[in-house]
Amino acid sequence: MIRVGIIGATGYAGAELVKLLHDHPEVQLSFLCSNSYSSQKFSDIYPHFKYRIDQVLIDTESALSEMRNIDVLFTALPHGTSFPFAKEALKNNVKFIDLGADFRLHDGDTFEAWYQVRHEAREFLSKSVYGLPELHKEAIKNTDILANPGCYTTASILALYPALKEKLIDPQSIIIDAKSGVTGAGRKADISLLLTECSESIKAYSIGSHRHTPEIEQELSLAAGKSIALTFTPHLIPMQRGILATCYGTISPSYMDFIENSASSYGYQDSYEQLLQRIYELYYDFYKDAAFVRVRDDVLETRFVKDTNYCDISIRIDSRTHRLIITSALDNLVKGASGQAIQNMNIMFGLDEKIGLEG
């Protein structure tokens, strides 16, 4: 059994992690830590779990003193606050998985520029692995410190990575218009998140400045083979869970040449259909070993991935404007946070990556 400690167990991502790990057949929950609610039961905060997860929450100090008795530590904390836990975990040979942003960007200066806090554990940045299993599975297997990707980020990267890698689209043309349910904003007493304020309304926010942007660019630059900048616009949607990313990119000249050549024989419509077919094949192939990516040709809805670890991807071409439009959908608390963290844990411990994430 893997002995697990969780810091930040009562936020939405933390609680989802507790729920999923409680049912994980290879895991024992050694401690759940929450400074806000320490010495209360987990089921006092989340009464769903009464008689099921009545474990008492401990405070940070106690958690740090328990470090020797666990195999892996998860942190689900606001950015800039996981550093001491990372240090203590690694000192004790405990694997460390951070659901927050602190180790996602390989470059400490970029972190500090976007998050406006000092990075207090730069020594770990070079060994920290960005935990997107579809891209970095080998590295994940061998790391002790894992940065679990953001929710918007996972949806965006999985949608666009193959297209960039295959040079289907112009890397300077990328626009990601993403929509998220309100759990993405966290569990906090904020008037703007009241049902009265945010049901029956939508808004765009952090236009041109959302902190998931550099993370998406970091990974997609790997795909493109060069540094890229893109536009990312998040939106708040009146529902609890789910992210839909609508991703736009202009079809690259070489593929437009294909269209032009093909069109002379088959007409434009058929040529675009052939191109779409070809792109689908590239995507199917790219994700053929991915346990939790479903490339599909029907219309995505976020409810189809709710409470699952799937990221669904669908592809369309706007032939009138020569753009590829890729939509991706996931549950921000599962594939966008806790489910993916467990998938990573499974890989780090040599287990089947699907354990605890199906059904």
Add this chain to the structure above:
Amino acid sequence: MIRVGIIGATGYAGAELVKLLHDHPEVQLSFLCSNSYSSQKFSDIYPHFKYRIDQVLIDTESALSEMRNIDVLFTALPHGTSFPFAKEALKNNVKFIDLGADFRLHDGDTFEAWYQVRHEAREFLSKSVYGLPELHKEAIKNTDILANPGCYTTASILALYPALKEKLIDPQSIIIDAKSGVTGAGRKADISLLLTECSESIKAYSIGSHRHTPEIEQELSLAAGKSIALTFTPHLIPMQRGILATCYGTISPSYMDFIENSASSYGYQDSYEQLLQRIYELYYDFYKDAAFVRVRDDVLETRFVKDTNYCDISIRIDSRTHRLIITSALDNLVKGASGQAIQNMNIMFGLDEKIGLEG
């Protein structure tokens, strides 16, 4: 008093029209027509209005025979079904306002290509006016046949028109990512619109093929001074009312030159802020006489325009990618349908365009 007849009075747009016109001080509701519910009271279908609008709904045949007794006819019908009403109205010197799509595209072939039905009143296309008062007020004053714009369309055009007119953005770079509440899909017994199916979910639909696209292009081509094609992607959002359009365009070379020149003196950040300020001034100026456009610099939310005839517009620059991002918000049943139709009626009859649309 203006004597009004309404065909299609029990759909969502039709009912909103009834509600607003009932309170309009210069209007008398001569007849309400609904084939589905004829001989029932309007308040049987919309019990909100019991004791207030208990008028009995009449059928199409009766409506046609009443044509001599009204001054203006509104139709709120599925596309391809308003033609006979238009003919009968104009024959009787009754002004005609269509909330549907039948007279919005000036080109009959384009209509038939996108809607896949025959246009049976092409003779009116040349005299029909596209009823966006912010662009065509003079023509609206003098027409007898008015095509009221679509909901997505109004939000998109109002957001982008000034930017294109001022050549702020590259006309080939436009992407409109729009989000709508479910009243946009109409009042019909469709499983996909059940609360259980569409609450707690979002989806993109009609990617690259939505019928509002040619309408947006028609009007924005006027702004650009040449024919343009753009990408338009609609999304269904789990709320009743409201549209948010997030519009993207690449800043044009001349304005990028301005940035480069200015940056050498003031730095990039200040230069972008100056540019944004300048764009705001252009927008304020463009809409200075528009009664129902609010150019604003805060974050838009669709609830801020709910139950009003306003279209709110906000502007941002993504300086990292040189894109202008303009968001616009409106209530799809008011400024996106019935409110705008009444605004048009007011103009056509020489009234203050705000009558019946405030409060």
Add this chain to the structure above:
Amino acid sequence: MIRVGIIGATGYAGAELVKLLHDHPEVQLSFLCSNSYSSQKFSDIYPHFKYRIDQVLIDTESALSEMRNIDVLFTALPHGTSFPFAKEALKNNVKFIDLGADFRLHDGDTFEAWYQVRHEAREFLSKSVYGLPELHKEAIKNTDILANPGCYTTASILALYPALKEKLIDPQSIIIDAKSGVTGAGRKADISLLLTECSESIKAYSIGSHRHTPEIEQELSLAAGKSIALTFTPHLIPMQRGILATCYGTISPSYMDFIENSASSYGYQDSYEQLLQRIYELYYDFYKDAAFVRVRDDVLETRFVKDTNYCDISIRIDSRTHRLIITSALDNLVKGASGQAIQNMNIMFGLDEKIGLEG
């Protein structure tokens, strides 16, 4: 023009009051007071009203000093906090309308027992009028100090008053099971009111102990002609606005005798139908002059009264258990708070009670 001051202008009831009074043709908003947001514009807190209600909010001290320049003061405050405003208003011959609970109970001890705060203006209790126009219109006309009823209360009393007055039901048998949207809980940063916590869920709360209970009992005791106690259970419903009260009472012996006698001639079913018909006539008659009560025989839904000042009432008999089941529906922010307060103001100032409350 009636010059109006509002204390507590940014809570949900206060803001609805501002909105409605802004459109009231006989009212001038002299000041809007909010300690939390003083010196900001009203439209900064409620951006819906940008360019429409940009009035700057003042603080309490300024409000008190403005008392001589107004004709009526509204307070929309937490219980136990309106006393100084009442005193200052009356001292200045300003009419005083309290949307809170401080002057609703005629008995100061009862107030203190239920609200657990000292009543600091007992001298006004005897002259304060309970502002339910359907019951106390004459007294409302002549008072300077008016206690506007609670939301649950209005729905409950209007549903049951005629039944008790006509001795249709046993006064000891009354159970009120009421359901409210979340605006009823006020605008406050409380985790339990987040969309994530309260959408897709319902709960009963304050079972047997809700503070609206003595208010309902006070007024229904008037109807019964003796002091009564009843069971009142409120529920929180995942929607913004609306209250539905489902009210149960056992048919009284005299009416059961009617049934038994009638049944021997007409059978039970017909007899119960006759009884229901008779009860409807009593209700129609009781409310024949009430501008905002709609007695109706169809199924009530709270959406049918949304954004209106109506209270809808529908009556059923459960013939198997000899119970009368009366449902009532209203908008908790309108007829349950601000609309009713304006109706009261209209009456106090000799205006038509419907002014500003239609359309």
Add this chain to the structure above:
Amino acid sequence: MIRVGIIGATGYAGAELVKLLHDHPEVQLSFLCSNSYSSQKFSDIYPHFKYRIDQVLIDTESALSEMRNIDVLFTALPHGTSFPFAKEALKNNVKFIDLGADFRLHDGDTFEAWYQVRHEAREFLSKSVYGLPELHKEAIKNTDILANPGCYTTASILALYPALKEKLIDPQSIIIDAKSGVTGAGRKADISLLLTECSESIKAYSIGSHRHTPEIEQELSLAAGKSIALTFTPHLIPMQRGILATCYGTISPSYMDFIENSASSYGYQDSYEQLLQRIYELYYDFYKDAAFVRVRDDVLETRFVKDTNYCDISIRIDSRTHRLIITSALDNLVKGASGQAIQNMNIMFGLDEKIGLEG
């Protein structure tokens, strides 16, 4: 492995059954039948299950011919339509579990009076077992034909059974005010169930006449030891899943005597608290072996039982009116339908009743 066939696999209860049984370790889904969608994949109708449950739906005729190859048949059908399947199953020694209403009432005439259809399999009524495991576990073990209780019914009976059995309340005083999410109305193209029509609204319906009433009375009469009649009022709530039943009963004279006697020594408040404590102990004891009933003293919310097979129960006393108020909460599609059906299947096949229903 238990070989299972399901008739009505695409309604909400049917689909939940498919989902839960697909993950049940002792079950093999032999066939899924849906006349509306036969020859499509289950995942075409419920795209959540793409790549997971792609089984092709068969039609009724095929289902009947497969009867020999299964061990148990579930039907999730409208009332009055399960009779031929019951006959065919029992003829083939296949156990039969009906999620509908056809075999719940032991009396055929009562069925026909409430459902207004002929009962075409009266021969099975005497052997059919009412599948509430908390009451009838032994009978469930030994039956071949099981009537799975309704959703409102399960919540109501579990709340009130111990109180009636222990004669805590007057059996003629019972009122059940129940609230349900919209999945309770089924998956059908009905305008009244559209998000636009039923979000942001509540209503009571079928007042005094809902078909779950006789079922509740049948079982609670067993508890009371005599035939009882009660008032049951269902409400539609704007959420997908969940039922809350608020149940009222007047404390019986013997317990009121206890209060009076105790009050002379301890005062009323303490005496009521003692009584409540005693009632809780009775409930804890009554449900001590019930795997899926959680008697709890905190406030119930339906979200705490969402996606689980739990029925939560909480008890309060209104000491002012001497009433017991018992609330119960469950997920209408799980404990109110499919989860309970699986719990029953487990018992019928000698398995641990919790298998497939945890996690």
